[in-house]
Amino acid sequence: xTLVVGLTGGIACGKSTVARGFVSHGATLIDADKIAxxxxxxxxxxxxxxxxxxxxxxxxxxxxxxxxxxxxxxFADSTKLAVxxxxxxxxxxxxxxxxxxxARARGDAVVVIDAxxxxxxxxxxxxxxxVVVHCSAALQVERLIARNGLTEAEARARIASQASHEKxxxxxxxxxxxxxxxxxxxxxxxxxxxxxxASAAAHENAEP
Numbered sequence: 691x692t693l694v695v696g697l698t699g700g701i702a703c704g705k706s707t708v709a710r711g712f713v714s715h716g717a718t719l720i721d722a723d724k725i726a727x728x729x730x731x732x733x734x735x736x737x738x739x740x741x742x743x744x745x746x747x748x749x750x751x752x753x754x755x756x757x758x759x760x761x762x763x764x765f766a767d768s769t770k771l772a773v774x775x776x777x778x779x780x781x782x783x784x785x786x787x788x789x790x791x792x793a794r795a796r797g798d799a800v801v802v803i804d805a806x807x808x809x810x811x812x813x814x815x816x817x818x819x820x821v822v823v824h825c826s827a828a829l830q831v832e833r834l835i836a837r838n839g840l841t842e843a844e845a846r847a848r849i850a851s852q853a854s855h856e857k858x859x860x861x862x863x864x865x866x867x868x869x870x871x872x873x874x875x876x877x878x879x880x881x882x883x884x885x886x887x888a889s890a891a892a893h894e895n896a897e898p
Contacts, residue, residue: 692794693890694801694816698808698858699823701848702833704868704875708823709804711879712886718798720789722782722805729781730755739777744770765847779811790816799890810853814861819889821882822862824855825869
C-alpha cells in the first residue's frame with residue numbers, strides 16, 4: 691500500500707532540497723511546481739484561461755507565459771491572485787490525483803507530493819502524513835532577494851500570499867528547520883526519511 695507524504699513549506703524555505711533528498715532515498719515525487727508550469731504551457735486550456743483573464747501582455751512573442759509579468763500583477767492584488775488560483779488550482783489538483791493513481795497502480799511504497807500550497811488549497815487531505823519545511827521570515831526574505839531578484843517589499847508580499855508557518859505546522863507530522871545549514875538539513879532529512887519508512891511499513895502491515 692502506498693504511503694502518501696505531503697511536503698510543504700513557505701517560499702524559499704528549502705522544500706525542493708528536501709524533496710530531492712527524499713527522492714535520493716527512493717521516494718516517488720509528484721512536483722506541484724512542475725505541474726503548475728505544465729498546465730500553462732502554450733496551447734493548454736490553462737494558458738488560454740490566464741490570457742483571457744489577464745490579457746495578452748502576460749505572454750511573450752513565442753506564446754509562452756511571462757511569469758515575472760504575471761507575478762507582478764497578482765502578488766500586488768489579492769483579488770487578482772484569487773482569480774489566478776481559481777483558474778489553475780483545479781488543473782493542478784487534477785494532475786496530482788492522476789499522479790497518485792498511477793503511483794498506486796505501480797505499487798510505489800512512498801509518494802511525496804511536493805506542494806507549497808498543500809495546506810492552502812486542501813491537498814493535505816490527500817496525504818497520510820505531512821512534512822513541513824520552515825525557516826525564519828527574515829531568512830525567507832534574504833533568500834528571495836538573492837534568488838529571484840525581488841525587492842524586500844516584493845519578497846514580503848510573496849510570503850504574505852501563502853499560509854503562515856504556524857498554519858502549516860498545525861498540520862505537520864514532521865517538521866524540518868532549514869535555518870542552520872546544509873549539514874544539519876541533511877541530517878534532518880535522513881531522520882524524517884527513517885520515520886517515513888517506518889510509517890510505510892506500518893501502512894503495509896495494516897493492509898487487510
